[in-house]
Amino acid sequence: MQRNSKLSEMAEVKLLGVLPSPYVYRVIWALKLKGIPYEFVKENLSNKSPLLLKCNPVHKKIPVLVHGEKSVCESMIIVEYINEVWPQNPLLPNDLHERAVTRFWSKFADDKGSSVLKIFRTREDEMEQVKKEILEMLQAIEDHGLGDKKFFGGDQIGIADIAFGSVIHWLTVMEEGILGAKLLEAHKFPRLYSWLKNFQQAPVIKENLPDFEEAVAFYKGLREASLGRAASK
């Protein structure tokens, strides 16, 4: 039976997602860094496909990676799965303690980074609290996350860079499109600012970033729709 066949590195890879979701970009970057071809399957979140509902019955969210007959959910769990299935260009250090530190920062990005996506649905009078949370997150990374390293795991992009890459890149989109001011100021967060430049200039990332102006317009539109709905409730 095909269902019971051994999962192979060569099985067909599909990515169920919506663009420009920052969580979907994490998976795109991991697949591109590994050099794995895949088919992008565009989802409609207001009319979710039977495939999405079957593959992610618990959260019903994108991204989902479909690999052969099996599926994996949750962006950073997909990234770890990709790293284990295709060992080339490793996304975790070999040293076991450094691996744990990298996973710590990846989890930190997942736990705290959701503040950034709050921006587009937060009313002006509650925005100061969201900004405060984001500044605290940036300060923790600046003080403890990077040291003098180019990337979180050292010289190569790894899982913590992928996790923060989406958070911090989307912060620059929100700054431009919604806040109208910078939170990530180069003189306040020099290590983090330098890391962002390194990340965005890495060839695989540079070729696979969403169009900045389109992303700004998209989140401006989402904000208007979201606050409009809230006002008309």
Add this chain to the structure above:
Amino acid sequence: MQRNSKLSEMAEVKLLGVLPSPYVYRVIWALKLKGIPYEFVKENLSNKSPLLLKCNPVHKKIPVLVHGEKSVCESMIIVEYINEVWPQNPLLPNDLHERAVTRFWSKFADDKGSSVLKIFRTREDEMEQVKKEILEMLQAIEDHGLGDKKFFGGDQIGIADIAFGSVIHWLTVMEEGILGAKLLEAHKFPRLYSWLKNFQQAPVIKENLPDFEEAVAFYKGLREASLGRAASK
């Protein structure tokens, strides 16, 4: 220099924690399942030790694992670290897709399980919402997490069992000490109920559960202190 010496499986292991914290028990179970001797270093959370602040400067929380000269923070990242350093009695399946599914449920326990610890600081008039969140979590596990398996990863206790073990065991403490009623009813959640019995009866877990009556008394005390503080604000 000692600081730069290669981290060895034989290096001294210390666990910084407070009993009966459910997050600390996750680490205790992982160390016991691996058969690793360790020193428990009791922390005072109202006067945190310099060692805790040095080892976990970002969150300043327990548990922290100190292994030789290095430290690891966040309970489930510590459990993955322990699993990688000491490969005996593996806590993740060998199959890469099953590993991803196990990590999915471990993350689910971390993300949703915090509702259980909310119980002791939630006022009566807000308790229905917390109960609703917990029942949704239980239903998702019942419907999608276990199937006919003894444990999340199959026949052996693994990281998802450790993650949920603390959440669900503490739920039984909160039911007894605070709610005065069962949420995890055997006839509503037969698979999950059966899993809990399997988990609690596994020898290593059974020998390393907190004393039930002491835990009930502890969380009753915490609730009174927490609500008392809220009322006097």
